[in-house]
Amino acid sequence: MLAAMSLERKVAQIIMPDIGSITAKDVKRYRFGTILNGGNSGPYGDDKAPAADWLKLADEYWVASTAPLPKGEPVIPAVWATDAVHGHANVIGATVFPHNIALGATGDADLIRRIGAATAVEIEVTGIDWTFAPTIAVARDDRWGRTYESYSEDPALVSRLGAAMVEGLQGRPGDPGFLGKGKVAATAKHFFGDGGTDQGVDQGDVDGDLDALMAIHAAPYPAAINAGVASVMASFNSINGVKMHGNAPLLTGELRGKLGFGGLVVGDWNGHGQVDGCTNKDCPQALMAGLDVYMVPEDWKALHRSLVKQVKNGTIPMSRLDEAVLRVLRLKQALGIFDGEVKPSARSLGGRWELLGSPEHRAIAREAVAKSQVILKNSGVLPLKAGARIEVAGLAADNIPQQAGGWSVTWQGGGELTAADFPGATSIWQGIAAAAKASGSEAVLAPEGGSAGSKPDVAIVVFGEEPYAEFVGDRKDLAFRDEEGLTLLKSYRARGIPTVAVFLSGRPLWMNREINAADAFVAAWLPGSEGAGVADVLFGARPATGRLSFSWPAHCEGTPVNGPEGALFAVGYGLDLGAAGGPGTLDETCNALTADHGAAWFASGRLGNTVQAVADNAVLPDLRGVGNGITATGIDRKAQEDARRIAFAPGAKLALTGPESSAGWRITYQVTERPKAAVTVSADGTAFDITQRLAVAAGKGWREMVLTSDCLGEVGDKLAFASKGKFTIEISEIARDERAAEAECSF
Numbered sequence: 001m002l003a004a005m006s007l008e009r010k011v012a013q014i015i016m017p018d019i020g021s022i023t024a025k026d027v028k029r030y031r032f033g034t035i036l037n038g039g040n041s042g043p044y045g046d047d048k049a050p051a052a053d054w055l056k057l058a059d060e061y062w063v064a065s066t067a068p069l070p071k072g073e074p075v076i077p078a079v080w081a082t083d084a085v086h087g088h089a090n091v092i093g094a095t096v097f098p099h100n101i102a103l104g105a106t107g108d109a110d111l112i113r114r115i116g117a118a119t120a121v122e123i124e125v126t127g128i129d130w131t132f133a134p135t136i137a138v139a140r141d142d143r144w145g146r147t148y149e150s151y152s153e154d155p156a157l158v159s160r161l162g163a164a165m166v167e168g169l170q171g172r173p174g175d176p177g178f179l180g181k182g183k184v185a186a187t188a189k190h191f192f193g194d195g196g197t198d199q200g201v202d203q204g205d206v207d208g209d210l211d212a213l214m215a216i217h218a219a220p221y222p223a224a225i226n227a228g229v230a231s232v233m234a235s236f237n238s239i240n241g242v243k244m245h246g247n248a249p250l251l252t253g254e255l256r257g258k259l260g261f262g263g264l265v266v267g268d269w270n271g272h273g274q275v276d277g278c279t280n281k282d283c284p285q286a287l288m289a290g291l292d293v294y295m296v297p298e299d300w301k302a303l304h305r306s307l308v309k310q311v312k313n314g315t316i317p318m319s320r321l322d323e324a325v326l327r328v329l330r331l332k333q334a335l336g337i338f339d340g341e342v343k344p345s346a347r348s349l350g351g352r353w354e355l356l357g358s359p360e361h362r363a364i365a366r367e368a369v370a371k372s373q374v375i376l377k378n379s380g381v382l383p384l385k386a387g388a389r390i391e392v393a394g395l396a397a398d399n400i401p402q403q404a405g406g407w408s409v410t411w412q413g414g415g416e417l418t419a420a421d422f423p424g425a426t427s428i429w430q431g432i433a434a435a436a437k438a439s440g441s442e443a444v445l446a447p448e449g450g451s452a453g454s455k456p457d458v459a460i461v462v463f464g465e466e467p468y469a470e471f472v473g474d475r476k477d478l479a480f481r482d483e484e485g486l487t488l489l490k491s492y493r494a495r496g497i498p499t500v501a502v503f504l505s506g507r508p509l510w511m512n513r514e515i516n517a518a519d520a521f522v523a524a525w526l527p528g529s530e531g532a533g534v535a536d537v538l539f540g541a542r543p544a545t546g547r548l549s550f551s552w553p554a555h556c557e558g559t560p561v562n563g564p565e566g567a568l569f570a571v572g573y574g575l576d577l578g579a580a581g582g583p584g585t586l587d588e589t590c591n592a593l594t595a596d597h598g599a600a601w602f603a604s605g606r607l608g609n610t611v612q613a614v615a616d617n618a619v620l621p622d623l624r625g626v627g628n629g630i631t632a633t634g635i636d637r638k639a640q641e642d643a644r645r646i647a648f649a650p651g652a653k654l655a656l657t658g659p660e661s662s663a664g665w666r667i668t669y670q671v672t673e674r675p676k677a678a679v680t681v682s683a684d685g686t687a688f689d690i691t692q693r694l695a696v697a698a699g700k701g702w703r704e705m706v707l708t709s710d711c712l713g714e715v716g717d718k719l720a721f722a723s724k725g726k727f728t729i730e731i732s733e734i735a736r737d738e739r740a741a742e743a744e745c746s747f
């Protein structure tokens with residue numbers, strides 16, 4: 001096949017565009033080797049497309065990529081990859097399994113193998129061939145926003161569970177069903193060091209002695225490779241300053257050489273564009289370093305052009321291109337694509353909708369939820385007594401998007417999603433209600449804690465982190481600032497009602513205050529669609545076998561804890577249901593709660609910890625979302641979604657509040673079009689007209705705006721922009737600038 005391919009078609013094999021930026025016509029014309037859907041892309045531009053649309057689009061790609069070619073060129077179907085990282089969770093109606101951190105707490109490789117197998121079936125029902133899972137990161141700094149994608153801080157446990165997931169998804173090499181019917185290609189990601197970045201900064205740098213780093217962060221790869229993993233994804237991070245996508249000694253030397261990986265190395269989302277000297281559109285360095293497939297969601301056309309040119313002019317030897325193309329072809333061969341395969345809907349599992357979110361798969365998910373509950377404290381309230389009157393409080397109790405976490409229907413999860421986006425799912429409250437009924441107990445839902453007059457026998461308070469994914473979840477410390485749960489626990493205690501705290505989170509956080517305030521405390525992680533698994537443990541229908549796979553911190557500062565030192569609970573901790581236990585009264589001091597986190601109000605794609613962005617009364621978490629005339633979307637400046645495009649409808653106002661600034665702000669921004677009507681900025685309420693200044697800045701690229709009392713009057717903890725007409729501004733950073741006190745405003 002390779003010998004009969006044109007240069008253009010070879011290059012197309014190593015280009016992976018996103019479904020959001022191609023049409024079936026592009027597929028037919030270019031013949032991409034592979035295609036992905038990113039976390040925010042659904043078929044036909046619809047994140048919440050019905051499941052049948054996924055299969056329909058898969059068919060369209062199949063038909064387009066198998067149209068006959070002239071001059072005897074071989075016809076090579078495209079294959080489609082997706083992030084089924086906790087079930088096929090991009091798709092409405094799929095079983096959403098707990099995130100990896102929860103699976104780590106089960107320690108149950110057989111369970112994880114069954115989860116992989118169920119996930120593979122659901123993927124195949126929708127016509128997709130390949131998943132970007134499992135993540136086998138060894139997260140060592142829980143401030144990292146992807147900690148929940150990691151099974152454990154212990155490389156040995158990650159190895160064991162990661163390999164089990166690979167076997168579940170692909171089958172076992174040598175077995176007749178390997179990569180066959182009901183099996184998909186898996187991806188071990190992200191090679192390597194993703195869990196080891198300095199201060200847990202996503203996509204950051206990992207520093208240290210190479211052997212020592214490999215011993216932790218590359219340790220799970222041999223087991224995954226042994227299990228036959230079809231692909232490995234290169235990591236966004238750098239190691240000792242060199243980005244992995246351009247790191248030949250590691251991507252080729254270590255992964256191919258020392259670890260003997262013979263499969264396909266796929267890049268991450270424009271990861272090549274972060275290599276020194278590269279852009280998304282132009283990066284021979286990545287191929288030369290050992291990448292086989294470029295994940296280039298949008299700029300595929302320009303990248304295709306530059307790669308063709310670079311092979312022609314000898315920058316890239318044909319032999320390296322051929323090697324990469326062969327890896328793509330071998331992956332397809334392994335999947336049986338060349339053995340008379342038919343279009344996705346005509347395959348034996350294609351369109352078998354009864355298998356998507358089937359009762360059997362949901363039962364496995366529920367089992368996983370139950371096995372992942374870790375009881376950190378129990379003064380004897382658990383298991384709940386039959387006949388008890390139970391009040392269930394907390395906004396997370398009946399909140400399926402929150403219990404699902406990130407990478408659920410949308411990339412970030414949560415936000416505007418509702419239970420309706422997870423048909424067939426069960427909330428934690430619904431699980432408790434059903435279990436109460438079955439045991440002759442009585443349960444009521446009182447999200448805000450019920451009335452002072454209510455006297456239940458016990459209250460269950462469900463609370464925790466709001467969903468996030470990737471760098472959006474990065475934190476500067478492990479303090480948990482949302483006091484909803486704490487307040488509820490304390491108010492029940494004041495009323496003499498015993499409590500069970502059920503904490504939803506993507507990582508261990510400093511919980512000393514909540515643990516003190518509760519009579520029992522359960523780490524429930526991010527359970528996914530089958531919330532009933534929580535009740536299974538609370539009511540004693542299943543034993544409490546979950547054990548921590550991460551050290552639980554004693555302090556809130558966030559310095560990494562990986563072992564007994566600094567831990568409140570060590571790896572392996574977890575109480576049996578019958579056992580009363582837990583710590584005595586814990587120290588509640590946390591300097592980070594009152595400390596001020598540097599100058600940034602908005603940086604690296606997120607708001608400072610205490611900063612809020614509001615359009616009228618609509619809160620825009622992390623300066624993203626839609627509210628009262630403001631539409632704020634993530635855009636890429638230096639890294640993915642590290643900036644925002646903020647569109648104002650006529651009359652809209654965006655207000656920010658945050659830590660007091662004594663002097664003013666420095667804002668990195670760009671405007672592409674002159675404002676059509678007045679735009680003003682204000683700090684103390686007095687509007688300062690900046691229309692003219694923005695008109696001058698328009699079209700000049702990224703610039704800095706300095707706002708001080710010079711033009712704003714008094715500055716403090718508020719800053720607002722308002723526009724009389726339609727207007728769009730892009731912002732990548734808003735920082736308090738204490739040095740600017742005397743400075744004039746500039747734009």
Ligand code: BGC
Nearest residue numbers: 037038039083132189268269
């Ligand atoms: C993530 C990967 C993911 C890819 C495709 C990247 O941003 O780092 O884990 O597979 O996007 O969605």
Ligand code: BGC
Nearest residue numbers: 038039040041269411640641
């Ligand atoms: C995610 C994609 C998402 C994109 C948005 C990536 O990190 O993996 O799935 O759509 O960022 O920029």
